[in-house]
Amino acid sequence: MVRSSALAGAMLFGAPVIVANDSRAQGLDADAVLNKMPPEQQTAYVAGVVEGLAYARFQRDKPDEAGMQCIYSWFYGSGEGKWQAIESWFSRYPKQPAGVLLYVLIKRECGE
Numbered sequence: 001m002v003r004s005s006a007l008a009g010a011m012l013f014g015a016p017v018i019v020a021n022d023s024r025a026q027g028l029d030a031d032a033v034l035n036k037m038p039p040e041q042q043t044a045y046v047a048g049v050v051e052g053l054a055y056a057r058f059q060r061d062k063p064d065e066a067g068m069q070c071i072y073s074w075f076y077g078s079g080e081g082k083w084q085a086i087e088s089w090f091s092r093y094p095k096q097p098a099g100v101l102l103y104v105l106i107k108r109e110c111g112e
Contacts, residue, residue, distance in 0.1 A: 028098055030089075030091070030093055030094050030095070031095065033045055033046070033098045046086060049098065049102050050071060050075045050106070053102065054068045055068070057071055071110050086102070086105065
């Protein structure tokens with residue numbers, strides 16, 4: 001019998017692998033996110049990357065949640081100005097992977 005926590009972990013960690021492979025096939029660089037996705041998909045994609053970075057930070061630092069909380073505050077607590085900064089950053093580096101560009105922005109604010 002598979003424990004529900006093991007199944008949930010497999011589902012949680014399996015989904016990003018599928019998405020990551022699919023995103024490479026579709027070429028989700030910053031230009032694709034800005035110019036080929038409707039706004040609601042842009043928001044969902046960026047929020048998903050931010051969630052992944054925050055969770056990875058928590059896993060590395062646990063039980064300390066300060067880094068994870070910094071990432072959440074950076075994205076969710078900054079209002080409309082944060083989205084404008086992301087769009088500007090993506091526009092400067094359109095051929096770079098969107099996730100890498102988000103990592104750089106977050107690293108500036110929250111460290112490694």
